[in-house]
Amino acid sequence: MKTSFKRLTAILLISSFLIMTFFYLDAGRILAEIKSILTKPGVLLFIFSSYFLAFLARGFAWRLYLNNRVRLTTCMYGLFYSLLLNHLLPVKAGDFARIGVMKAREPAITGHEAFNSVVILRVMDTAILFAMASAGLAFLELPLNGGVILWLAVIGFVSTILFYIKFKAFFDRQISIMKTAFSGWRGMWIIGLTLISWMLEAAVIYGVVWNGENLISFVQAIWVNSITVAGQIFQITPGGIASYEAIMVFALGANGIAAENAYTAAVITHGLKYLFSFIAGGIAIAAYPVPAHLLKKWTRERGNES
Numbered sequence: 001m002k003t004s005f006k007r008l009t010a011i012l013l014i015s016s017f018l019i020m021t022f023f024y025l026d027a028g029r030i031l032a033e034i035k036s037i038l039t040k041p042g043v044l045l046f047i048f049s050s051y052f053l054a055f056l057a058r059g060f061a062w063r064l065y066l067n068n069r070v071r072l073t074t075c076m077y078g079l080f081y082s083l084l085l086n087h088l089l090p091v092k093a094g095d096f097a098r099i100g101v102m103k104a105r106e107p108a109i110t111g112h113e114a115f116n117s118v119v120i121l122r123v124m125d126t127a128i129l130f131a132m133a134s135a136g137l138a139f140l141e142l143p144l145n146g147g148v149i150l151w152l153a154v155i156g157f158v159s160t161i162l163f164y165i166k167f168k169a170f171f172d173r174q175i176s177i178m179k180t181a182f183s184g185w186r187g188m189w190i191i192g193l194t195l196i197s198w199m200l201e202a203a204v205i206y207g208v209v210w211n212g213e214n215l216i217s218f219v220q221a222i223w224v225n226s227i228t229v230a231g232q233i234f235q236i237t238p239g240g241i242a243s244y245e246a247i248m249v250f251a252l253g254a255n256g257i258a259a260e261n262a263y264t265a266a267v268i269t270h271g272l273k274y275l276f277s278f279i280a281g282g283i284a285i286a287a288y289p290v291p292a293h294l295l296k297k298w299t300r301e302r303g304n305e306s
């Protein structure tokens with residue numbers, strides 16, 4: 001049922017994107033905006049440096065979660081391997097390679113610790129994204145019906161309860177580790193760094209929209225990024241192609257951006273993220289090459305063995 005719902009939602013999003021493409025695709029406009037960005041080094045530097053700093057913040061958060069017993073470079077290699085694979089594969093299998101890199105480079109970290117750290121930090125990512133998206137619905141002046149917001153809140157609450165009940169045994173096994181990792185100031189730093197990372201990622205959207213001479217505040221960009229990335233739980237295409245753009249067009253439209261401008265911004269934003277994933281992933285592969293057979297093993301066997 002869960003898989004069927006995910007696929008149905010993904011198909012609806014992809015269908016929506018295809019319809020948007022029919023009505024709003026303007027190759028000339030897209031090429032003109034790409035050329036505009038490429039001729040503005042300051043804009044490119046702002047976008048890519050902010051995106052890199054977002055991952056650096058996540059790397060520090062991951063290292064802190066493991067009580068500084070691992071190298072920051074290991075965390076960054078794992079994150080960039082994960083980013084690259086998530087943009088190449090139709091499912092989010094990159095986290096399995098992230099676990100594998102941690103286990104392979106850090107002998108002091110057990111398989112359970114590596115697995116737990118990735119899962120819990122992913123859950124925290126999702127919780128923060130949904131929290132920021134919900135805050136935007138509550139505080140931003142969006143043209144959304146109050147009933148829609150109420151239904152979204154109810155669906156989110158019920159889904160969370162059902163998810164916990166279904167995987168209660170798993171979450172109960174992680175509680176002791178989580179209590180230790182999130183205790184005191186260390187926990188505050190982990191949460192704070194993760195929150196900052198998603199704010200920094202919003203700079204990609206903000207830079208693209210601003211370059212296209214559309215009016216949007218950075219707070220609005222944070223909301224757009226939150227709801228767009230959170231929506232990738234329905235990803236069934238490499239990098240969430242189509243579903244990413246469809247959700248972002250809706251989010252930008254809710255903030256007053258014309259549909260054709262929102263479509264162009266979504267395509268370019270996703271394109272820049274793809275470019276970054278290839279660059280960062282290529283650097284990670286060059287710095288810490290992983291044999292193809294081992295990479296396949298991690299993605300197929302979910303990183304259970306190194």
